[in-house]
Amino acid sequence: MSVNITLLVVMGALFAIGIYLLLERSLTRVLLGLILLTNGANVLLLSTGGFAGKAPLYNENISASEYSDALPQALILTSIVISFAVTAFMLGLIYRSWLLVRRDEVQDDLEDRRVATQSSFDEEDDADVPAETTEFTSPEESEERPGSRTVQDTQHTGSEEIR
């Protein structure tokens, strides 16, 4: 099977940026990442239908192998509708989260925090990143910041404070 190289490149870019955004802590960016990823998946479905420019409608002069495949397009339509609904719902969730805690961030699970504050938890040994090299501020510091700051702001000032 031959594939359209432009679609492949577009797909790669969509997936790369999508995954990068998904790993951010800001909910809006996570949502943008999901949107890009679903679009990447749609492009993948489109590319399974073969090259563009083939006959979409029945014509008796055209041989059977010369028609464009309609099924991937039907699948994409369904997938677009689903991702549209989920995006709308996610926006609602993010707005609600903003209303409640005034922060556009993935929140910590309380039970996880409880485990983290147990005596067996050693801040230095059990931290994901060694304390000296971290570029992130500690949770206490970031909680004091007003919610309107973006994650990037926090990172910036945080690294300056440490150095």
Place this chain on the structure above:
Amino acid sequence: MTMDFSLVSIAPLPVVLPFLGAALAFLLIRKPALQRRISTAVLSLTLLIEVVLLFSTWEHGAQAVHLGGWAPPFGITLVVDRLSSLMLVVSTAVSLAVLIYATGQGQVDGDEDAPVSIFHPTYLILVAGVSNAFLAGDLFNLYVGFEILLTASYVLMTLGGSGPRIRAGVTYVVVSVISSLLFLLTIGMIYAATGSINMADLAIKLENLDSGMQLTLHLMLLVAFGVKAAVFPLSFWLPDSYPTAPAPVTAVFAGLLTKVGVYAMFRTETLLFPGDRINDLLMLVALLTMIVGILGALAQSDIRRLLSFTLVSHIGFMVFGLAMSSVAGLGAAVFYVVHHIIVQTSLFLVSGLIERRGGTANVDKLGGLARLSPLLAVLYFVPAMNLAGIPPFSGFLGKLGLLQAGVDLGTGTAYVLVIGSVVTSLLTLLAMARVWNRAFWRRPVDAIDPDPVLLLPVSAVKWQGTAPVITGTDADDDDDGMSDSNSAGLSWAMVGSTIALVALGLAVTLLAGPLVEFSNLAAQDMLDRTPYIEAVFGEGAGQ
């Protein structure tokens, strides 16, 4: 033959009826009493139809409906085989019980006066999505079924929009969307590789691909379903998100949603990718799911969180049965799924009752419930022992079947899994017994910061109608300490539906003979593959 045809043509109804019911319930959004009747009636009717389908497949095996009369593999095909009809009946029976519990709770809490009631339409759509996933004869329809049930579950998960639910909902939605995306990508790749998405067609065509390509597609599907079924290490999201939802919603999620993932794994592992290519990997994953899950449960003090971890842990038993690829192993796994759906859901419903009766779901703060409410104690004890696998309950029979199949297989990994299963069962017993000792058995004064309702002498709490009435003191008086109580009323609908589910769990034990026979028939069908393929394409197609 005409009789068969007319019977199986009702197969789309388990999807269509709940959708129509949801539309009607949505129209009547300002009339909760009417909504309640509609959803109960629709689910009862759906259950009836599914029971008819179950008996039909028991007699005749797998059957298919080609929607719109399109010849396979071009149209949408719905397939009812023994596995899917059994899953349909159990899932709808459990959904019906939970619906009655939820409406009972809504009546007690006065949700009837709420301006709009979104619960009933969403719940019916969830049931329609679950049925669609069980009936789907092609991968894309399975994906659509997943999306229907997931979208409905997003709404149910965040019902009320309180802080913890939004936090849990965000994690849940993002994780679910990513797993669905992976599934969609795999569908695209499978279509590119074979030119088909019909599962019966793929069963024939996938074998012609080179083995590396097969393995890639196989593993991608496995990861996508592994997230949905909460198989370790893809189970991290479940204990974080499930416990925050309302009790009946958690109960139905725990009973059904992960099992749809397990069903999808059963279906794809046996029909699309038969053979023992990755059985060792599945065995390892099953072992880790069991052990890590149950160790997580032992660390919890909140009953619902604890139950979420046991849910993850016991998914491992089903994966173990699947990994054996033998009729005995797969049959035991199917039986175990049925047992686990019912028992896990009843335990979550009971945890809801405990929370309302004792004012908290934290076992550290509970005590003396056995004296305060003997019925509640029985309702907890029976499914808890059932889950732990104490004879003569169905949990014991299911685990025994798995262990026997493992010993029959006789390989080293199978023996390791047998030992792992026994250890997990014992640890489950330990986790369940700890809840029992603390919440039910010990004196309430031994609890940390117990709810005032627990400290009252039994004679002071009278049950009048549905809510506890405290005699001798004025409940509204600030001086008696009762104003701090979180205890909420119960209704007979809530207790009754829990009793019904616990009784259904016992019925699985009593009817274990025919059920095991049916599960083994289902497993035989799955491993043979020809019944499914012939149901779609007609006689002789599966050769």
